[in-house]
Amino acid sequence: MPPMMIHIPTLMLALLSGFAMLGLQLWMAQRSRLQFLDLAIWTWGSWSLLAGFALLAGRLVLPLWISALFGNGLIALGLVIYNEAIYRHVLGRSLPRWVWWFAPGVAWIMTAWMLSWPLALRTSAISLVFAALLMPAIVVLLSKGWRAEHLLRSVGVTLVAAAVSLMLRSYHALMHPDEYLDIMQSSLGQGLTFLFSFICLIGAGFGFVLANFERIARRMEDMACTDALTGCLNRGTADALLRHELERGRRERTPVAFVLLDLDHFKQVNDAHGHRAGDAALRAFAQEVRQRLRASDVVGRWGGEEFGLVLPATDAAGARQLVDQIRMAVAALALSDEEGRPFGLTVSAGISVASADTPLTADLLFSLADRALYCAKDGGRNRVHVYEGPTHLAPGTAPGAAC
Structure with missing residues (x-):
């Protein structure tokens, strides 16, 4: 009986479609009358991830240095933008400025440095970088955000699941390098870890949309019950x-x-x-x-x-x-x-x-x-x-x- 495989090009197409749908939903939501929400920031993060996946999927027609360098760089930038949205929503302030320069820069430098490495080692290293980039948002969501909107908890849980999947992907790439000879190689392990990691990010996006509207509903309820001038x-x-x-x-x-x-x-x-x-x-x-x-x-x-x-x-x-x-x-x-x-x-x-x-x-x-x-x-x-x-x-x- 042949081993189970996941067709990676089909998986990439599914993820591209998912992030495109998420980006479209976010774009439509933030164009409503509720424009003061943090959805616009998350929208830019989703577009950045979509562009990054598109470049990785374009490996068949693009040179490796363009696909890997700019694809991974845009994914890293998208994750940093997600952190910015979480920080603004939960803490009411922006990420430290150094994070904006340091995090995407590390991803670009590491990818450029590893271009000559075997794909398995490159996949292991960049997966750990992506998992690390999720940590600031996870820490905020599991501490301050846990006491805010209930739906923010689902965002935190899905981001934890994404980070764990990325770490498992890093480990799997080291233990089974024969399944990472090509980014489009059909493989159950590579396909499952890749799929679950980024499906969780799509789920976090939809959870973030619902958390924003939960906040709006709570504010409208407060406005209906309280006097705007005195807070009584x-x-x-x-x-x-x-x-x-x-x-x-x-x-x-x-x-x-x-x-x-x-x-x-x-x-x-x-x-x-x-x-x-x-x-x-x-x-x-x-x-x-x-x-x-x-x-x-x-x-x-x-x-x-x-x-x-x-x-x-x-x-x-x-x-x-x-x-x-x-x-x-x-x-x-x-x-x-x-x-x-x-x-x-x-x-x-x-x-x-x-x-x-x-x-x-x-x-x-x-x-x-x-x-x-x-x-x-x-x-x-x-x-x-x-x-x-x-x-x-x-x-x-x-x-x-x-x-």
């Missing part, structure tokens, strides 16, 4: 979480406090110092609030200069203590506008509590906190008021009636 939750999301915490408070028989915070005379800040200074003040205020909250607490922007806090398992005394700390921290903020003119902020707050004995709806809890906020403002602002009146309010009752 928007009113709809915070209101939904308030209802959820009230339900849980009923089940667990624990109080839930709700706080309305309103920056005093904020319109005067915008009028006197400009809207940019006002926006900066809102961001500074939100940061001061977030620094003092527990992981279970929620801060949302209800609109304009009004914010809401949802404080699970918190009674009136605990809520008042927290909000007083926030009020004093806000009053101590040293702010200035673009012209360097200083200004300050103060905040008034109204607190209402749904206790285990008097469960309240979210709407009623909000109304009670709103009444307490009016009391704080009527009392001179820059103060905290806890609602202690009746919990069933008749429609049309004056806001300050419970003070």
